[in-house]
Amino acid sequence: MLNQYFDQNKQKFLDELFELLRIPSISADPAYHNDIVEAANYIKNKLIAAGADKVELCETAGNPIVYGEKIIDPSLPTVLVYGHYDVQPAVPLDLWDTPPFEPTIRKTAVHPDGAIFARGACDDKGQVYMHVKAFETMMANNTLPCNVKFMIEGEEEVGSSNLGPFCIANKEKLKADVVLISDTSILANDTPSIDCGLRGLSYIEVEVTGPNRDLHSGVYGGAIANPINILAKMIASMHDENNHITIPGFYDKVVELSAQERAELNKAPFDLNEYKKDLNVAEVWGEAGYNVMERTGIRPTLDCNGIWGGYIGEGAKTVLPSKAFAKISMRLVPNQDSHSITELFKNHFESIAPKGVTVIVKPHHGGEPVVTPTDSHAYKAAEKAMEKTYGKKPIPTRGGGSIPIVALFERELGLKSVLMGFGLDSDALHSPNEHYGLFNYYKGIETIPYFFQYFAEK
Ligand code: BES
Ligand code: MN
Ligand code: MN
Numbered sequence: 001m002l003n004q005y006f007d008q009n010k011q012k013f014l015d016e017l018f019e020l021l022r023i024p025s026i027s028a029d030p031a032y033h034n035d036i037v038e039a040a041n042y043i044k045n046k047l048i049a050a051g052a053d054k055v056e057l058c059e060t061a062g063n064p065i066v067y068g069e070k071i072i073d074p075s076l077p078t079v080l081v082y083g084h085y086d087v088q089p090a091v092p093l094d095l096w097d098t099p100p101f102e103p104t105i106r107k108t109a110v111h112p113d114g115a116i117f118a119r120g121a122c123d124d125k126g127q128v129y130m131h132v133k134a135f136e137t138m139m140a141n142n143t144l145p146c147n148v149k150f151m152i153e154g155e156e157e158v159g160s161s162n163l164g165p166f167c168i169a170n171k172e173k174l175k176a177d178v179v180l181i182s183d184t185s186i187l188a189n190d191t192p193s194i195d196c197g198l199r200g201l202s203y204i205e206v207e208v209t210g211p212n213r214d215l216h217s218g219v220y221g222g223a224i225a226n227p228i229n230i231l232a233k234m235i236a237s238m239h240d241e242n243n244h245i246t247i248p249g250f251y252d253k254v255v256e257l258s259a260q261e262r263a264e265l266n267k268a269p270f271d272l273n274e275y276k277k278d279l280n281v282a283e284v285w286g287e288a289g290y291n292v293m294e295r296t297g298i299r300p301t302l303d304c305n306g307i308w309g310g311y312i313g314e315g316a317k318t319v320l321p322s323k324a325f326a327k328i329s330m331r332l333v334p335n336q337d338s339h340s341i342t343e344l345f346k347n348h349f350e351s352i353a354p355k356g357v358t359v360i361v362k363p364h365h366g367g368e369p370v371v372t373p374t375d376s377h378a379y380k381a382a383e384k385a386m387e388k389t390y391g392k393k394p395i396p397t398r399g400g401g402s403i404p405i406v407a408l409f410e411r412e413l414g415l416k417s418v419l420m421g422f423g424l425d426s427d428a429l430h431s432p433n434e435h436y437g438l439f440n441y442y443k444g445i446e447t448i449p450y451f452f453q454y455f456a457e458k
């Protein structure tokens with residue numbers, strides 16, 4: 001479907017994405033609320049310009065959801081496109097080679113044609129915008145083959161807590177046949193793949209308190225439990241010598257894959273040396289009995305995301321701190337559920353705390369794991385679309401990240417999702433120097449209309 005409209009508008013498609021990327025729509029920090037609204041309006045206006053109807057910003061208790069639709073014939077199938085316009089905070093800023101909200105193009109080893117460096121370039125503005133431009137192209141060419149609805153939210157990076165209620169309250173409006181999402185990765189630019197599962201998430205903050213005030217570490221040190229020492233030991237104790245997680249009951253509901261399913265998963269090409277070289281690590285780490293792909297795709301994890309307390313200023317201050325803190329996440333797989341796992345964590349963490357400290361366990365947002373079908377009409381449409389534009393059949397894989405709302409789409413709207421992502425895991429999502437390949441951006445715009453075409457051919 002390579003066509004004149006696409007060719008003539010390639011530069012415009014890029015210029016507009018740059019405009020969107022310049023808006024620092026960080027959902028985690030309320031200081032950026034105006035930017036959130038500006039990004040939402042940007043997408044709203046471009047959907048209108050492309051020819052969508054009923055385009056609006058739907059207010060929620062949090063950030064607005066951009067909605068728009070094109071119903072060409074109610075008897076035809078409907079694709080609900082979901083994505084997010086919010087981005088992760090850009091800190092630490094000094095590790096960016098160019099400012100996070102001033103997009104620039106640079107070549108990299110895996111992106112020899114150039115990549116767009118900016119926060120949100122890949123996750124998820126670049127991928128959302130492919131859908132807006134693919135829609136524009138289909139409208140301009142009069143080739144939109146079925147109905148489409150857009151639901152682009154602004155709170156994915158902070159747990160989508162207002163999208164669930166929105167979906168439940170708008171079941172009729174969101175009626176569709178499938179959800180199409182581009183917010184995941186492919187294996188490599190010459191190895192297309194489609195994620196058929198996402199991990200769930202349980203995220204917890206802990207506070208460990210020792211003495212009632214900071215103490216002189218010489219006067220009291222050795223006689224009073226140091227909450228940082230204790231917290232470090234408690235966290236370390238949550239993996240055993242085989243790197244299994246030691247929380248009682250943690251693995252009880254984990255679905256083990258059959259030998260055949262594991263073999264299937266391991267058909268995806270994976271170069272361990274490249275992987276280590278890219279991250280500059282001498283060895284990988286993880287649960288005994290599983291390889292890297294399995295550890296990130298089908299096994300649950302526990303990771304400390306941040307840990308703080310005591311003195312971290314210039315020079316040395318001798319202090320035995322009163323408090324220590326950590327943020328801990330667990331990635332979950334079918335059929336673990338985030339509420340039970342959070343509860344198991346809480347009970348375990350409280351039970352292993354020695355008497356000299358008190359602990360508080362505060363649960364944050366969570367999300368459930370999902371597996372999406374590979375035998376559905378929609379999956380096959382995505383498979384055919386990618387095969388058409390990449391010249392290779394995409395490999396079904398399991399994504400390690402989480403998009404908590406996908407489980408809710410299934411539970412509340414009765415809709416399965418297709419995770420037709422176009423990024424690369426190495427695109428530095430959530431990290432300094434996030435980027436998105438020009439190849440990937442244009443490939444997405446080119447592939448999406450084929451998805452619509454094949455999906456409409458029932
Ligand atoms: N797009 C990512 C999830 C993702 C990335 C899935 C790559 C598969 C491959 C999404 O924006 C994200 O970052 N999700 C969060 C969860 C959320 C509750 C903050 C995550 O996975 O940490
Ligand atoms: Mn995302
Ligand atoms: Mn993200």
